[in-house]
Amino acid sequence: MHDSLKFPFSSEDRLEPEDAARALKAVEALIAGYKERFAVLVERDNKGHSIIHEPVVDYLTELRWVLEDMHPADLAYVLEALPLEDRLLVWDQVKSTLDGAVLLEVNDSVRETLISSMDRAQLVSAIAALEAEQIAELAPDLPRDVVEEVASSMPLQEREQLRAVMSYPDDCVGARMDFEMVTIRDDVSLEVVLRYLRRFDELPDHTDQIFVVDRENIFRGALPLQKLLVNEPDRQVIDVMHQDVLQLGPLDDVGEAAQAFERYDLVSAPVVDAAGKLVGRLTIDEVVDVIREEGEEQVLAGVGLREEEDIFSGLWNAVKNRAPWLLLNLLTASFAAFVVSRFETTVEKIVILSALMGIVAGIGGNSGNQTMTLIIRALALGQVTPSNIRRLVQKEFLVTGFIGLGGGLIAALFAWTLSRSITLGLVMWAAMMLNLLVGAAMGLAVPIIRARMGYDPAVGSSVLLTFATDSMGFFIFLGLASLFLL
């Protein structure tokens, strides 16, 4: 049966975007074959027959073959998509030389499961093969002594690089930079540069420019490879190099650096310290990761998830990830319920209010969330400035007021249909309008104030908003009803 399985791709085939998905299918089929056969064998054994090991081993051998030629990123993809038990079966078959590279590619929670399945020696040998900045990336998930053992056996320069990267906060350029750059002096000809480059076996990935420094390693400029290639070899570096290159500081915010990469379509940028010394470089692959992470964080934060969840992560991890936000929502919902309970006599007399009040609260929250999402985005792009904030506020209230007029009318008609009371309809209309304005006010104020105070405006803002629109929605609607209908 399993002979019909095609190896997902070989180097003669063309690589395609769907390759990883095909590899996953092949791996799943092999694991299924392995498990099935294994189960059959165990059954036979219970009946007293002897165990034939070979067919099972066959599946594992073929699995190893499949895994052997896979790109570490594809392996990471396959491991992420497998349930824990299958994941560890596959992980045991991965060649140990790839271990470090795969650990770099998998997401945090899968990385945890893989690392906890490895012993100290395996970890040390997996990590030792990596570059300083890669080790720094894995360090938070590794046992402290493993990192130290690896560091102690590194050359002095790399050890210092490792310390440097690990010393910067996670959201700084310094924590994301690498050190694999080619540097030259400015007083040589392109011919000399070309000869110098031929002494390399290969250039670091994403080398689109060579950095020009002086004797003290002070950054002078950059020589794009394309300039090196289109200019005559007898020209001097100083005449050809670019001096107005985007330079990053190690403490620059990495999100802002990413925006600069996007704006100027960069592939790499030098990282230069306060003294003007070239200390590293940031490359587009890290920037792509940053952009992806930022997008995901915002999506996850929107529903109160603190981190990406391994879809097969343990029950306890998943509960820990999700419960705090739900608990917070439970508290705010309870407060809203408390508000309603204060209007017990009103609701007792006009029961239909209990059906209608949820509409007022809900739409206020929905509309406020729209406002808030747009403001968070404008804040992230730096489009909210002291001089335009008044117009922004004006516009939001106008739009919301307009929507409130229309939406409130529909809600009022619905209220009238249920109750046949024109006064109740008018109360509904007024309450909708007012609560939509509460939503707009909160949608504007919460992210702007949080950003001013230095917090990430995306996280937790929607809980605060819903808290306000729920409680205020009930209060406004039931309050108006008490005034005009009792």
Add this chain to the structure above:
Amino acid sequence: MHDSLKFPFSSEDRLEPEDAARALKAVEALIAGYKERFAVLVERDNKGHSIIHEPVVDYLTELRWVLEDMHPADLAYVLEALPLEDRLLVWDQVKSTLDGAVLLEVNDSVRETLISSMDRAQLVSAIAALEAEQIAELAPDLPRDVVEEVASSMPLQEREQLRAVMSYPDDCVGARMDFEMVTIRDDVSLEVVLRYLRRFDELPDHTDQIFVVDRENIFRGALPLQKLLVNEPDRQVIDVMHQDVLQLGPLDDVGEAAQAFERYDLVSAPVVDAAGKLVGRLTIDEVVDVIREEGEEQVLAGVGLREEEDIFSGLWNAVKNRAPWLLLNLLTASFAAFVVSRFETTVEKIVILSALMGIVAGIGGNSGNQTMTLIIRALALGQVTPSNIRRLVQKEFLVTGFIGLGGGLIAALFAWTLSRSITLGLVMWAAMMLNLLVGAAMGLAVPIIRARMGYDPAVGSSVLLTFATDSMGFFIFLGLASLFLL
């Protein structure tokens, strides 16, 4: 006063990620100065004094200077952050040679405002300077006859490229590819390639590899620039080039292509048609745009916004963007209200139910949204496969059940505090559990079924989910209360 304003950056200064923000501040200050002075002049004029034009013109001249040296992307950033009136004032000062490049960089709604301020001749001259694929990108926002006029004056080859790009759906690689690539044959030496490259004035942006084709333009492989540089010039292209390069088809999904770029850390990839011919290339800057757009779409879709809104867009556009989703929510909330109204007698007898029922509905929706967000993400990454879907479902129900046990207990205690009824507490507990499971079921089913049917699982899913958890939450809670408390 305005003399103290520093030009935001000059080519001797180092470029920094904050430059665009500084430029924005300078532009805002100049506009403010211009307006203030202008207002003063007009006032004087009303009093019968003569108008002194110069100081106002000064501000405009300085504004033009500031704008002149700005990168098109920075100009786009500034234009996006300005209110409409100021935006058009700045836009009028931008050198017309930059117009096309800036139009490419601004977001859709700002682009609309800029284009509608330009006359036909201005548009034609702005567009004519662009590459075929750039014109194709702008085409949907341009008057049809402008595109045709520009196309008719293009060389035949470029016109064909324009047609090709415009013929592919927006989410295909073909619609995002460009044609600026360097191609060589495989039977020459690197020396010949080096000499060939020196005949260019410059290489296209993001040229990290040169494509190798045969006489029929069939794709044979790629020669990375770094291989060209580290190998001896007398070696042959065929010995040095890579053959196992990721190849994209023009009809491949651009999101999947972006994932491949991320996985394999690519800077460019050839686009090859079904016959094996090289037709174009995709570069990392387009991929970064795709990733950013995808992240934003998901965030916007989460609150029912159809498109990014220009923060100063007209009232009507904003209402059109936001109202449909709010209307949909109004309908689902009204349905939920209708469900509640069917339990009028129950609520009349036990008024406190009206306060508590919102908790059951709300938490079900919140928890379901967490499940749904994780599933949508797993679907996007292709991690949901037929063989693991059962375990996924199992896990979600387990996690939700566990959270329901704990959260339900807290809610039950709250219900007991308000009502002093143990039965009501138990009803609350049971209703919470059940509605959380409804949320989990919907959070799983809605995106998976939508994806199976070929829809984008992110759009509109949350409305469907909230519809279910609200209506079912009220129904379950009030239903159980009617059974056990009346």
